[in-house]
Amino acid sequence: MIIRAETQADAAAIRAVNVAAFGGPLEAELVDRLRAAGRLTISLVAEAHAGETIAVETIVGHIAFSPVTATDGSRGFGLAPLAVRPERQRRGIGSSLMMRGLRLCRERTEGYVVVLGEPAYYGRFGFAAASAFGLNDEYGGGDAFQVLELQPGGIPQGAGVVRYSPEFALFGV
Numbered sequence: 513m514i515i516r517a518e519t520q521a522d523a524a525a526i527r528a529v530n531v532a533a534f535g536g537p538l539e540a541e542l543v544d545r546l547r548a549a550g551r552l553t554i555s556l557v558a559e560a561h562a563g564e565t566i567a568v569e570t571i572v573g574h575i576a577f578s579p580v581t582a583t584d585g586s587r588g589f590g591l592a593p594l595a596v597r598p599e600r601q602r603r604g605i606g607s608s609l610m611m612r613g614l615r616l617c618r619e620r621t622e623g624y625v626v627v628l629g630e631p632a633y634y635g636r637f638g639f640a641a642a643s644a645f646g647l648n649d650e651y652g653g654g655d656a657f658q659v660l661e662l663q664p665g666g667i668p669q670g671a672g673v674v675r676y677s678p679e680f681a682l683f684g685v
């Protein structure tokens with residue numbers, strides 16, 4: 513298994529991974545739109561190789577980070593989507609994608625990463641309820657809206673609403 517940055521040749525496979533993981537095309541469409549808009553800032557794939565129980569090289573997981581901006585103008589990343597092929601889940605692939613992705617985020621200047629997702633899953637990577645920092649999302653995510661600090665002091669206090677890229681309007685806000 514290797515984790516690497518996506519290449520142009522991966523687009524169809526990334527689409528397939530997201531459709532398989534989410535059971536529909538929305539997240540796959542989001543990735544394609546972010547890429548077309550130049551806002552797929554970090555996009556990593558997990559590639560399994562022949563010998564690892566499958567016959568040919570295959571993309572089995574994907575993670576993406578795109579820009580977000582809070583009301584106070586502070587900039588961070590939005591983690592979305594994160595997907596692992598159903599038949600390959602619970603083997604650490606999602607965690608590997610997450611660890612590498614967060615490492616790349618920390619090499620940049622943005623202060624924080626937000627995510628809308630299951631607190632029991634994202635909590636293990638250090639994400640905590642964003643509301644504790646006075647941050648809200650546009651979707652009414654409640655406790656599912658979480659934040660992780662990338663740089664010391666990187667999470668703005670009381671910065672208001674964190675807005676994802678316009679491509680997220682696909683989800684109805």
Ligand SMILES: CC(C)(COP(=O)(O)OP(=O)(O)OC[C@H]1O[C@@H](n2cnc3c(N)ncnc32)[C@H](O)[C@@H]1OP(=O)(O)O)[C@@H](O)C(=O)NCCC(=O)NCCS
Binds near residue numbers: 533601607628630
């Ligand atoms: C969420 C997802 C990416 C996790 O990928 P994965 O490769 O299965 O994750 P890992 O194997 O690294 O799992 C790490 C741990 O999290 C747990 N976990 C996995 N999904 C979880 C969930 N939805 N809620 C809580 N815990 C979860 C696993 O049991 C595992 O725990 P363990 O190490 O104690 O066994 C994958 O299940 C997936 O693609 N789900 C469908 C799409 C989705 O919901 N994406 C996230 C929303 S953006």
